[in-house]
Amino acid sequence: MGQTISEKILSAHAGYPVYQGEIAVVHVDGIMATDTTAPYAITAFREIVGKSGRKVWNPSRCALVIDHAAPAPTEKISNLHVMMREFAREQGCPLYDVGSGICHQIMVEEAFVRPGDVFVGADSHTCTYGGLGAFATGVGSTDLAAVMLTGKIWLKVPQTIRIEYTGTLPKGVTAKDLVLFTVGQLSISGATYQAIEYCGSALETLSLSSRMTIANMSAEMGAKTGIVHPTGLTLEFGLRYDWTPVLPDEDAEYVRRYSFDVSALQPQVAVPHSPDNVKDIREVEGTKITYAFIGSCVNARLEDLQQAAHILRGRHIHPNVRLLITPASKNVMLAAVQDGTMQTLLEAGATMTNAACGACVGAHLGIPGDGEVVISTANRNFKGRMGNPNAQIYLSSAAVVAASALTGAITHPAEFL
Amino acid sequence: MDSHACIRASAYVYEGALGDNIDTDRIIPGKYTKTLDISLLASHVMEDLDPEFRYRFIPGSILVAGDNFGCGSSREQAPIALKAAGVSVIIARYFARIFFRNAINIGLPVLEVPHHAIAHGAILEVHLREGTVTDISAGVVYKATRMPKVMVDILAEGGLVPYLQKYGDYVL
Numbered sequence A: 001m002g003q004t005i006s007e008k009i010l011s012a013h014a015g016y017p018v019y020q021g022e023i024a025v026v027h028v029d030g031i032m033a034t035d036t037t038a039p040y041a042i043t044a045f046r047e048i049v050g051k052s053g054r055k056v057w058n059p060s061r062c063a064l065v066i067d068h069a070a071p072a073p074t075e076k077i078s079n080l081h082v083m084m085r086e087f088a089r090e091q092g093c094p095l096y097d098v099g100s101g102i103c104h105q106i107m108v109e110e111a112f113v114r115p116g117d118v119f120v121g122a123d124s125h126t127c128t129y130g131g132l133g134a135f136a137t138g139v140g141s142t143d144l145a146a147v148m149l150t151g152k153i154w155l156k157v158p159q160t161i162r163i164e165y166t167g168t169l170p171k172g173v174t175a176k177d178l179v180l181f182t183v184g185q186l187s188i189s190g191a192t193y194q195a196i197e198y199c200g201s202a203l204e205t206l207s208l209s210s211r212m213t214i215a216n217m218s219a220e221m222g223a224k225t226g227i228v229h230p231t232g233l234t235l236e237f238g239l240r241y242d243w244t245p246v247l248p249d250e251d252a253e254y255v256r257r258y259s260f261d262v263s264a265l266q267p268q269v270a271v272p273h274s275p276d277n278v279k280d281i282r283e284v285e286g287t288k289i290t291y292a293f294i295g296s297c298v299n300a301r302l303e304d305l306q307q308a309a310h311i312l313r314g315r316h317i318h319p320n321v322r323l324l325i326t327p328a329s330k331n332v333m334l335a336a337v338q339d340g341t342m343q344t345l346l347e348a349g350a351t352m353t354n355a356a357c358g359a360c361v362g363a364h365l366g367i368p369g370d371g372e373v374v375i376s377t378a379n380r381n382f383k384g385r386m387g388n389p390n391a392q393i394y395l396s397s398a399a400v401v402a403a404s405a406l407t408g409a410i411t412h413p414a415e416f417l
Numbered sequence B: 001m002d003s004h005a006c007i008r009a010s011a012y013v014y015e016g017a018l019g020d021n022i023d024t025d026r027i028i029p030g031k032y033t034k035t036l037d038i039s040l041l042a043s044h045v046m047e048d049l050d051p052e053f054r055y056r057f058i059p060g061s062i063l064v065a066g067d068n069f070g071c072g073s074s075r076e077q078a079p080i081a082l083k084a085a086g087v088s089v090i091i092a093r094y095f096a097r098i099f100f101r102n103a104i105n106i107g108l109p110v111l112e113v114p115h116h117a118i119a120h121g122a123i124l125e126v127h128l129r130e131g132t133v134t135d136i137s138a139g140v141v142y143k144a145t146r147m148p149k150v151m152v153d154i155l156a157e158g159g160l161v162p163y164l165q166k167y168g169d170y171v172l
């Protein structure tokens, strides 16, 4: 019987062939927790271990990242960071401290995860590594504590939805528009408990960064994982290792299939308060905004900053708007300094923060005020998401955010391309 | 939690638009999650959706919602906050994946009842091992979706921590 990508990867990690619907215990290649989830995972880990002296199963494969509230905005949070540093030292786990960047970007940049791996992260957007062709899934803290100890996780082998994209993306239309469109079609619960495979000719020329953007928002459809077919995948971020693509069998069994021609796709915008409230930009153009945000694990890589810089070059943002940019990692930031992107953005009036989750999760680094309208490159616009339930959050690509920052209203980037 | 136990309590119901897709940001906003103090989590639970929740919710009651309860982030603080606020069981038509696992892992019983018409204030009797919900007020018995055995076992031990303390590994 043919297998999907998920079935193949999970079979390789279970040690025998597994198929959708089966419960299996699989070995994992790497795990990760952040400053939101690690403190509870560490507490649970210590409780399970008790006085037995058992340690993390393989410390070099267990990363801790301080990114959700970094640098610490309060002493309480700072104490949680201290707890993480102590645990990492005691167990010998790598720790990515304040300023390193967003966990998901770091896991890929540092080759913590590779194509064909099973990766478990205590963050719902762990599915981002599907852009690399890995089976990566988000769990909570206690599940992670169990994997820390055993190097294994139990899971139900998911059914898979296959989504094929044909045609070519028009100018100014990006992977973010493609995935926002998809979330709008499938809805916020459209892939609950299921895996998604993204494939088709429209994806084969996309960069790893763009593939990560697509896989990232699998979480917004409730998926367990979302994997972009590794056809045409080229490593980025200076990565160099050998890998073998895992592709599905011809006769793999899919629970549903979709096919979209992206040739006429327009920029897409998710309107408040749900990421699946997706509209064509023409329907929301002209909506006044005061806060523009380029950041988060979905869209804050060099290609996104470059897209914004391309639009902002030689121009200045609207006087009523503040444009906040939070790069995905220190490496992204350095690359943007080296190629002049950073200068262009700063000269256009942007404010640059350290690499972190920043405003995406509403802990600090740019919480909107009451009644403010935000255009953001992040992946979630739930009520209160950025720290204020009285703000309105619209989601789009970096190109739309940059164009809107120039005019003070949601704007089609074509005007500036 | 004794999984043979039967929990009898009244229902606190979210219906319609209010009851579907209740996301983890609504259950506990991200700005409050960075603490190990669970009473602090409980004091902010549901506040953006239902500011009255923590005054009106009677500890021990059963929370009842619609589709896709707990969608969004992986934060375990969401079920922890609900449990700390006194929620004894959550019933939904279906749950978001990570929330469902997290709730079981911390020993908070969650039951998927795909079709129900439970009214606010109804007296319910929940049998965890059998997976049934009896609506005593309406005189109806609902059957919950069957959980994988490993989840039933984890819940029976009171969560994943006591489960692993006992077994040391997953036992399928």
Ligand code: SF4
Pocket: A068, A102, A103, A123, A125, A295, A296, A297, A298, A356, A357, A360, A361, A378, A379
């Ligand atoms: S950037 Fe936002 S969505 Fe991504 S991991 Fe951080 S908080 Fe979560």
